[in-house]
Amino acid sequence: MSISRIEAAFAKCANADHSAFVAYMMAGDPDLAQSRELLMGLPDAGADIVELGMPFSDPVAEGPTIQQAAQRSLLVRTKMQDVLALAADFREVHSDTPLILMGYANPVHHMGWSKFARLAAKSGVDGLIIVDLPPEESQPLAMALADNDIALIRLIAPTTKGARLQQVLSGVSGFVYYVSITGVTGAAIPDQQQVARAVKDIKLHTGLPVAVGFGVRDPQTAKTIADCADGVVVGSAIVSQMHKKGASSALELVKKLAEAAHGNI
Amino acid sequence: MTDNPWNNSPDTEGRFGGFGGRFIPETLMPLVLELEGAWQEAKTDPDFIAQMDGLLKDYVGRPSAVYHAMRLSEHFDGAKIWFKRDELNHTGAHKINNCLGQVLLARRMGKTRIIAETGAGQHGVATATVAARFGLECVVFMGSKDIERQKPNVFRMKLLGAKIIPVTSGTGTLKDAMNEALRDWVTHVDETFYVIGTAAGPHPYPQMVRDLQSVIGREARAQIVEREGRLPDACVACIGGGSNAIGLFYPFLNDKNVRLIGVEAAGRGLQSNEHAASLTGGEPGILHGNRTYLLQDDDGQIADAHSISAGLDYPGIGPEHSYLHDIGRAEYLSATDEEALDAFQLCTRLEGIIPALEPAHALARVGDLAKEMGKDGLILMNMCGRGDKDVFAVADHLGVEL
Numbered sequence: 001m002s003i004s005r006i007e008a009a010f011a012k013c014a015n016a017d018h019s020a021f022v023a024y025m026m027a028g029d030p031d032l033a034q035s036r037e038l039l040m041g042l043p044d045a046g047a048d049i050v051e052l053g054m055p056f057s058d059p060v061a062e063g064p065t066i067q068q069a070a071q072r073s074l075l076v077r078t079k080m081q082d083v084l085a086l087a088a089d090f091r092e093v094h095s096d097t098p099l100i101l102m103g104y105a106n107p108v109h110h111m112g113w114s115k116f117a118r119l120a121a122k123s124g125v126d127g128l129i130i131v132d133l134p135p136e137e138s139q140p141l142a143m144a145l146a147d148n149d150i151a152l153i154r155l156i157a158p159t160t161k162g163a164r165l166q167q168v169l170s171g172v173s174g175f176v177y178y179v180s181i182t183g184v185t186g187a188a189i190p191d192q193q194q195v196a197r198a199v200k201d202i203k204l205h206t207g208l209p210v211a212v213g214f215g216v217r218d219p220q221t222a223k224t225i226a227d228c229a230d231g232v233v234v235g236s237a238i239v240s241q242m243h244k245k246g247a248s249s250a251l252e253l254v255k256k257l258a259e260a261a262h263g264n265i
Numbered sequence: 266m267t268d269n270p271w272n273n274s275p276d277t278e279g280r281f282g283g284f285g286g287r288f289i290p291e292t293l294m295p296l297v298l299e300l301e302g303a304w305q306e307a308k309t310d311p312d313f314i315a316q317m318d319g320l321l322k323d324y325v326g327r328p329s330a331v332y333h334a335m336r337l338s339e340h341f342d343g344a345k346i347w348f349k350r351d352e353l354n355h356t357g358a359h360k361i362n363n364c365l366g367q368v369l370l371a372r373r374m375g376k377t378r379i380i381a382e383t384g385a386g387q388h389g390v391a392t393a394t395v396a397a398r399f400g401l402e403c404v405v406f407m408g409s410k411d412i413e414r415q416k417p418n419v420f421r422m423k424l425l426g427a428k429i430i431p432v433t434s435g436t437g438t439l440k441d442a443m444n445e446a447l448r449d450w451v452t453h454v455d456e457t458f459y460v461i462g463t464a465a466g467p468h469p470y471p472q473m474v475r476d477l478q479s480v481i482g483r484e485a486r487a488q489i490v491e492r493e494g495r496l497p498d499a500c501v502a503c504i505g506g507g508s509n510a511i512g513l514f515y516p517f518l519n520d521k522n523v524r525l526i527g528v529e530a531a532g533r534g535l536q537s538n539e540h541a542a543s544l545t546g547g548e549p550g551i552l553h554g555n556r557t558y559l560l561q562d563d564d565g566q567i568a569d570a571h572s573i574s575a576g577l578d579y580p581g582i583g584p585e586h587s588y589l590h591d592i593g594r595a596e597y598l599s600a601t602d603e604e605a606l607d608a609f610q611l612c613t614r615l616e617g618i619i620p621a622l623e624p625a626h627a628l629a630r631v632g633d634l635a636k637e638m639g640k641d642g643l644i645l646m647n648m649c650g651r652g653d654k655d656v657f658a659v660a661d662h663l664g665v666e667l
Binding site for chain 2: 056057058059060061062063064067071074079080104105106107108109110111131132133134136137154155156157158159160161164168179182183184187
């Protein structure tokens with residue numbers, strides 16, 4: 001039911017007349033046990049969708065916070081198999097919350113596109129975001145994922161315009177991820193008016209929900225962005241809280257962010 | 266060059282066989298597509314070509330000479346060894362051939378800010394030099410470890426007006442400097458031109474850098490034919506990312522009887538796990554915008570490279586080399602730190618040429634090849650850089666205090 005799980009989550013939020021709150025965290029940071037604690041608590045803290053980061057040694061689109069989280073994870077030797085096992089644990093307990101894996105091409109390529117897609121499906125993964133795999137390069141992976149009913153979620157950037165916007169949006173599944181800033185994760189505060197315009201442009205070409213992320217770090221910004229998008233993604237702020245204060249404190253933050261995104265502040 | 270069937274590679278998606286491509290975040294895709302269009306246009310524009318040719322002649326000092334290394338040839342008692350003297354270029358290496366072209370292109374595209382990554386500092390110095398020549402802002406990303414071991418080049422770049430950003434993320438070496446340059450580019454998309462220093466990265470970089478560096482092979486091919494009346498039996502060059510090698514090889518690709526030999530850095534030995542030989546010791550993967558051979562672990566995490574030469578200290582290789590390797594058109598050997606140090610000293614003593622540690626790797630294999638080929642053989646090696654920058658590192662390895 002993978003792709004439909006994503007559809008259902010957005011539909012549920014739309015029915016409740018609020019945006020979906022998407023929470024990102026890094027698998028294996030600071031170790032598997034503690035990251036499992038955070039992961040398991042996300043739905044009850046208010047996350048409508050969960051993005052689980054797969055650590056990579058050379059994450060070119062990440063700011064320092066997520067770079068360092070990936071390094072900490074690799075330091076304790078987190079493997080792709082461990083990330084998939086975390087996903088499976090999550091799915092066993094949370095049957096409705098969509099789980100998206102997010103990372104970089106090489107570890108997935110190294111495992112093999114098809115093998116990865118099969119194992120991810122088996123672990124209850126609903127979608128995949130590969131930051132360094134633009135549509136021009138994603139055909140083999142897209143086919144493998146489609147065979148396993150997993151959505152390949154595409155990124156749209158502020159630089160994606162005109163004919164290219166249409167091209168990138170053809171053949172998308174799950175939802176569309178709008179990168180709200182030109183920059184790395186957690187780098188700058190998005191401009192609400194610019195984001196609202198971009199979301200409107202995207203919606204001219206697709207009926208899929210649009211989630212916005214990359215620069216959202218506090219409840220206030222989450223609320224502003226939620227007002228103009230179907231979903232709002234927060235990553236670096238949660239990862240940073242997890243690093244400084246641990247899982248229960250990170251879940252407290254998730255609660256506040258989710259309430260803001262849901263319009264309850 | 267139009268009669269070279271290899272002009273068809275890469276294809277329109279930037280593929281050399283199964284290698285190359287554009288594996289980058291969406292934010293950068295529109296930029297590299299624009300860059301590709303701009304480069305295809307510029308390289309056939311007579312005004313651009315004339316401007317390039319003029320600066321290559323008067324500013325860089327091209328054509329560089331070819332030189333019969335007579336005493337080294339006698340020493341090995343085998344094939345006749347010729348050097349292509351790209352170490353005589355302005356700034357002391359082949360790097361400036363590429364920087365000049367890319368900075369001219371940046372100006373043509375209306376970009377006002379130049380960024381670059383550098384390992385040994387040669388590409389950083391060349392980029393800072395050309396940026397100074399054209400009055401452009403220049404920011405160079407350099408691993409914090411490399412800053413420590415390449416102090417003279419860091420100071421040169423500062424004198425040239427460049428801003429040096431120390432990179433502490435990851436392992437603080439060349440691959441991390443490249444990550445950081447990409448992050449900067451994602452952040453400053455409108456005004457910035459990223460001058461990549463080797464024949465790698467997302468399409469069109471591998472092709473563009475090859476086009477710009479192939480001046481080496483074009484000159485050398487004509488020069489050796491003029492001097493020797495025939496083509497060489499082998500062209501030899503060192504390989505980090507592989508820009509000097511592809512520059513030498515490209516105009517010879519169609520000459521089926523010319524062996525093309527790249528020499529990778531074997532560091533402390535191929536069995537030691539401390540080397541930079543991506544083709545010999547790596548496997549295909551995706552990094553820095555292209556699919557190519559990479560040093561990586563069993564989970565697809567990129568491994569650290571090691572070489573005595575900071576310029577070869579990179580876990581990947583340009584995608585065209587991966588292709589030439591797989592189809593067997595070029596051969597790839599390796600040389601260890603020790604072998605490179607020996608060749609460095611041998612060349613200095615016998616020829617009065619202090620080579621950079623990078624071409625010293627190529628030279629380390631030239632000796633074997635010369636013996637193997639015998640007296641009738643003819644070897645053309647690219648002396649791609651001079652060794653002034655390495656004097657301190659070599660002294661250190663030889664236990665000499667300066």
